[in-house]
Amino acid sequence: MKQTAMNQEHGKARFAAQPIAFGANLGLFTPADRDAPQSDLAVLFLNPWGMEEMCTRKFYRILAERFSDIGVASLRFDYPGTANSLDDAATERGLSAWYEVIGKAAVELKMLSGTRNVVFVGQGIGASLALMQAHVEPSLAAIALLAPVTKGRVYLRELSLFSRLIDDGLAIKPELRDTAPGSIAGLRMPPAVADDIKAIDLNGLQISRTPPVFLAERPGFESDTTFRDKLEAAGCKLRPTAFAGYDALVSNPLNQTIPDALVDELIDWLQSLPHYLGRSAVPAKKPSSTASVRLGAIRETAVRFGPDDRLYGVLCEPTGGSVGVSAVILTTAYDHSAGWARSAVELARELAKVGVASLRFDSAGVGDSPPVPARRKQVLYDEAQIADVAIARDYMDGLAGSRRTFLIGRCSGAYVAFRSTVDDQRWDACLIVNPVAFRWRFKGLPKTLKAYFKNVLDLETVRRLWAGDVDIGAVTKNISMRLIDRMAGSLSPVFAPARPLTQLTRQVHDDFHALADRGTQLSIIYTEGDEGQEMFRVNFGTAGEKLSAYPNVELHLFPDADHNLTPRPARERLIELAKRQALSLALLLGEEKRDKRAARG
Template sequence: MTAHSTPLEQHQTTARQSATKQLSAALPVTFADTVGLYSAAAPGSAPHDSAVLFLSPWGFEEMCTRKLWRDLAERLAAAGVASLRFDYPGTGDALDRTEFADGLAIWERAALVAAEELRRLSGTSRLILIGHGLGATLAALVAPQLKALDGVALMAPVVNGRMYLRELAAWSKMVDEGLGLRDDQRITDHVAIAGLVMPDEVAAHVKKLNIEAIPHLPARRILMVERPARDKDIALSAHLTALGAEVTRQPYLGYDDLVSNPTIATQPLTVAGQVVDWVADVAVPLAHKSRQVAVSTPEPLEGPDFVETPLRFGADERLFGILCQPRGERRGATVVYLGTAYDRQAGWARTVTETARYLASNGVASLRFDAANVGDSPPVIGAPEQVLFSDHQIDDVRAAFDLLDGMALGLAVLAGRCSGAYLAFRSAAADERCKAAVVINPFTFVWDKDEVVDDALRYNARSLEDYSRRMVSMDTLRRLRAGRINVRHATANIAKQLARRVAGSMPTTFASLSKYARLKEATYSAFRRLSQRHMPLTLIYSSTDIGLDRFRFYLGRKGEGLKRYGNVSVEIIPDADHNITPAAARMIVRKHILAAALKANEIPPTL
């Protein structure tokens, strides 16, 4: 690095250097009844007296942008800029609130407290705000209340609250349609999306928002990352310029690919680089040696029945998770809840956080965490970029077992849904420290290396039964006429499933020559290992889930192949989607996980 290198060149060089060294997860901190993640300026970088506070969007959009926030924090750290990201009260890993009478002001106050916490942690005197969606709007609202503010980055801001809520309602319907939820299963009496409900008081305040003519300038220097074909974004940029701001405008390339689905979200790398470049230009270099802040264990968050501690663990502290323990006497085994796809560890519709607290209210401890390159855990150097359905993730589960062993919480039960269910099954077979497993809607038990993971995720295959049900639905006919169904991919999925069923019915002589026979034998081998250990295995499926197709191929139409494995039980949940969104279905799953944890002490020793 030369003495005349630009901020961009500096952070690119530091990023290349850090690629040869394993990154740790960000430092967990707690404040104001919530969890934050602090990223210090990287060693060897040119430190700045400006630190970045991230303000997240809400709901489905927050799930989609979670990895983007980590990526930006890591890039900023490489450029010598510290940062903090956090959950609003009542969301993610934050404590729940019983009332929201102050509406959006509650989240605004949390942002102001987070700003002070960031100053304390970083030792810096100046701030930069980066907000996305509703978080960008919050950034514009709280900015005038902050001193020594160098700039505000507004990424796809909510300009008009009433219009945002209308778009959210349409977006919510599309998500629910994709899940296959009936109209009577949808949440329509509140502002909601993907099972997440916005408090009514917050929604009422959001509805009144309109920052297109905001009277106060958020900051002198502003970055506007404008969504394509959004006149409101352009109008806001013009208004801020008229107020006297130095506005840098950037098109939000890849916005739709980012927020369409957290499972297949494509990171907007060009935009991320532009945001970091802008911050590096706006941030004030540090003229003296930075103050070193003592790193301490975060204070636990205490709820009525639980105590939660955010932590880092594994080699190089590369994994982030939350340990949830009961306030009273602990019973049974510790549940290790494995994440699904690229959802953060709080889970779809915050299900995992709520399940952990339910378990604690019944005396059961749990650990929920992000595997490498998921959510808030950085990737492992040398591992493939696509980590789903990969044996590399088993190393992360082993690290979780090691953590629990060191805390005398080592009697462990694994639970997970979809790819998390696959990981739970594979990890249970690989590590005898697992004493039981609850496997929910597993896509398969052994991955077929001829299948492309990205395609399996993107094209959302369904079971033949689900296709049959949908074909007679009037709603499906309306979506078909509107061009909202990919007929080619649906046809390909049906053909694959029919081929698999034909292969499963072939005479043994011919079947043994196919790859399906090899996959079936590998599956039987894993089931045998678990059976020999007498390890209870609970399989839970939604009644029309795509995973049932693999289950029936491997284990028979009615599961008759399970007769040889006395340790396996099966539960079929009617009227539930793949994500187990309906509240009644979630409770069925929670009770099974609780039962598995409480019975773990009764497991006979391995013969």
């Protein structure tokens, strides 16, 4: 069953989970549905690492929602030094810091839910931590192990291989690749954590407690079969199952598929546990109205906002003085609010250090924000996201201390940022990275002509065609668009009548004129060789010469970077440009204040 169909079947609009803070950690608490049977179980989710964490963010949110429907509350959180968590000295203590937070999260979950029994649900390295923590968690009722890491050294080698494949695919130069143990896709595993993971060997673990175990095995992995045999030999009440759809979930966040069958199996397993229909107590604690943590010059607050509190984000603010400028940082449709390689987290915190507040958030259907039932399942380049940006702006306008606000987005987030700035005159500036287009007329996400023709002879493409996984209509339409773009650029007298129908270049220039008339600053960043430049050249000339008509626009070319700005030097350069953008708006504010004082005489 597709997730979109599931939402329609359940017939309810979802709230974002309740943000909470426990100690120096932020979390998301999903209470049990009041209309569901009362349960004495609550689920604590334990994250995987790296790219797998990015891919399972939405999966975990869906599981939390479905668990709530059957009366089971849950809590999700990030380990120190990962995703949206703080980067404090705790990461230097390795896995002991992660174990410590797991223990605190379990206590918090029991207090918020009123339950006495906790179920650990973990994937990847999170599954390993769940089993290794079982002997110290007194309230543990059961464990769900989804594709657990059984041997740490093997896992780190696999990460290294996967990291090289990703870097190769992104064409990142060898000297710019992060080859530290555990690093992948620009995410650096804390060194002390990597050292501790090397020592993990679940097959050599002494299992002193034998709670019920749900084991999702990756098809074709002999190590998973060996581990299943160990659990059975230890006397665990085991429910093994094949992790159907594992590769489709974790291999590529852009085209991931939620394993609906596994979701249903987990729900059935939870309902079979002894304490499922037990009576829970009145919660000993209610979630605070504000979920904030602080470190040095920054304060971060997890928030939900918008109609029915359906959007989730993190507000990052300076603890010192504000310069009166704020930013809204958009995700793409596949990376959540932390951003690719935690780029949104780094950007937000560096802006806070110079007095600029920011909101990074998940649009509907992305990461921790539930979908809007009437919208498309695939939100990539969906115009409906513009409405979410307007809601974010409304939220920021309701906060004190900011008189100028600008948008930041990359890839599909760049497109949404640009369209939002054109449509909503409240935005004072916009900084976009590698926009594929300024007006959308493709079907799905197009490739360059070079990529299309290269894929024609690719065996994987042939396999997907044979399996019916390729939308032939979309490919045909997009190739036709690309070919006409090419010919129209060189044969303008012949193809001029077709331009309004195929390129929308005139409409793009109308948009740029509108921003220029408002005095809205626009910074466009392309990495050298990025495929988004193909459409940019159609609109503005081979060297961008037609941008000279717009004094409010700056064009920047980043060398030695991929579409996602994976190498750290590229991300650092983006941060400096964002700071410059913010401080230029602050300078305009200062000039306005001086003009007002002068007018008063």
